[in-house]
Amino acid sequence: MAGFAIRRTAGEGWTYIDAEPRSSFLEYGAETFAGDGTRVEAGYVSILWEYDRPISGLEMAQFLNFCPGASADVFVRTKSRSVDISGNPVWKAFLATMHRPDSEFIWRHGQQYFINVKVIFRGLAEVPA
Numbered sequence: 032m033a034g035f036a037i038r039r040t041a042g043e044g045w046t047y048i049d050a051e052p053r054s055s056f057l058e059y060g061a062e063t064f065a066g067d068g069t070r071v072e073a074g075y076v077s078i079l080w081e082y083d084r085p086i087s088g089l090e091m092a093q094f095l096n097f098c099p100g101a102s103a104d105v106f107v108r109t110k111s112r113s114v115d116i117s118g119n120p121v122w123k124a125f126l127a128t129m130h131r132p133d134s135e136f137i138w139r140h141g142q143q144y145f146i147n148v149k150v151i152f153r154g155l156a157e158v159p160a
Contacts, residue, residue: 035080036108037097037129041158045108046097050090052080052150054110078109078127078152085144091132094150098129105129107152108160124160127152 035052036045057077065071097105106126113121134148 034108035110037093038106039097041106046093048090048093050082050084050086052082052148055079055081056112075153076155078107078125078155080109080150080152082146082148085137085139085146086148088143088145091134091145091148094132098131100131102128102130105152106158109152122160124158125152125155126158127156128154 035048035054037048038045055078057079063071097103104126105128106124107129108122108124110120111123115121130151130153132145132148132150134145136143136145138144
């Protein structure tokens with residue numbers, strides 16, 4: 032099964048994410064300037080999952096189950112920047128530090144939804160999928 036997924040340990044099965052995010056790799060954490068004025072890229076490669084639509088409280092609970100505090104070490108399965116010979120995305124798995132999802136919440140029809148949801152995974156180490 033292909034899809035975005037998270038798990039806590041290498042031995043357990045993947046939990047597939049119900050709400051498919053827009054996924055991207057961030058090449059570095061921040062841009063700074065050296066004393067001589069040259070631009071320096073600092074930090075590590077990260078994965079960013081973003082949602083263009085509101086996600087439900089149940090969908091957010093999936094993330095919070097894996098990251099109840101500020102951060103947690105997890106295994107994450109995501110699309111890479113590569114495609115196979117047929118043009119399909121190549122899926123890769125990483126051991127990473129998941130940071131608590133950043134979002135705002137709204138109420139619609141008596142139910143809580145989360146908007147502007149961003150989930151960041153840092154400190155990536157590729158592992159077998």
